[in-house]
Amino acid sequence: MKAYGAEFIGTFWLVLGGCGSAVLAGGGIGTLGVSLAFGLTVLTMACAVGHLSGGHFNPAVSLGMWAAGRLPVARLLPYIAAQVLGGMAAGAVLYLIASGSTGFDVAGGFAANGYGEHSPAGYSLVAALVTEVVMTAVFVLIILGATSAGADKRLAPVAIGLALTLVHLISIPVTNTSVNPARSTGVAVFAGEGALSQLWLFWLAPMVGAMFGAAIYRMLFQREGREQTQGA
Template sequence: MTTMQKSLAEFLGTFWLVFGGCGSAVISAAFPEVGIGLLGVSLAFGLTVVTMAYAIGHISGCHLNPAVTIGLWMGGRFPAQEIPVYIVSQVAGAILASAALYLIASGNADYNLAVNGLASNGVAEHSPGGFSMGSGIAIEVLLTFFFLMIILGATDGRAPAGFAPLAIGLGLTLIHLISIPITNTSVNPARSTGPALIEGGIALSQLWVFWVAPIAGAVLAGIVYKVMGGSAKDVPSTDG
């Protein structure tokens, strides 16, 4: 595949991840009478990953996440020269998805960006459950580490073929079930960037946390998986 084809796949895939995942959270929070709750939002994020992994995994690997791209590089699965174009495409997709979500949500008179937001990530006073910055950083590092371990393992050439998207999607669902109350769940700098740029304010000022912590966890996972004897040969579909 050409770089342009991979970039377009990552752009569209990340758009779907943010629009589907954050969209479910925005509607659920803003309109509780039709809300789907913690379980529904968690499942929505997992489903975006599963569907896109099958749709574009054979084109770009379906990273949808700068931390995944960097973690795969650290694990010996991805060339360094392609990292910038992947990350730019992922962030662009996330921003456009957030803008589209805001446009659609604002069509309801009861929606208010300052009150309802766009499912941005946060710690301390911006944490859904009031968890400290230390707790938020710790959970983001830890969960991104295990997310990358799932991805690296499920896409290893020695793993059962065809099940990687399901393992990765279910892993992301579990991650959201654990950490939505703590940080609203990032493990993905692009997913955090889109809503933060539209919301501004504290979401934007805390955005650095959701770049530093997930990338740290991903890098650590890449190192650990190689130490464990991870294969450099992988199946086409990965994700984030």
């Protein structure tokens, strides 16, 4: 239960900190500030509670960990449930805060992900799909590599936080950056019908990307293990 609680609070902080920065301060801090906010949420919670659960805070990361043989299947669905509930709780808190401002309107987006008319720069469905698959695959690969047996795990929270920052810098104009179905769901339920109608993509693409990332990890690290064995 400690692991599930850690995933809940970690995802809560990711959505509240990242999406909250976009909704409440986006006009002042811009894309760079929002990107850093998402990276900092992961870095801080990975340090705070990562030792309890592994610090996934993302259904795509949990799926990638399972596919890479790093998470027991019995924990996969409970992790995802805790993450989605944490994201929705953060969305509710953010909505309560944001709606306290005169002139607040969820039609402004509420940090929801989207494509087409709901994309920040009007990118197509295909562009959004490719972006989310590739960004998630690389993000999951970085997480798996930074937490692998041969890596310096003390640096993992920094590497993962900076990776998420970079992912946002690249993809905010395209989809408002998901790479995390719990993050997408947490705000979509409050953002209106448009966000909910496109939510399927921000479950499908990150989950597919996670499987690609895990496959690349297995190819690289299993090959590395075989080469080390042959060298010995």
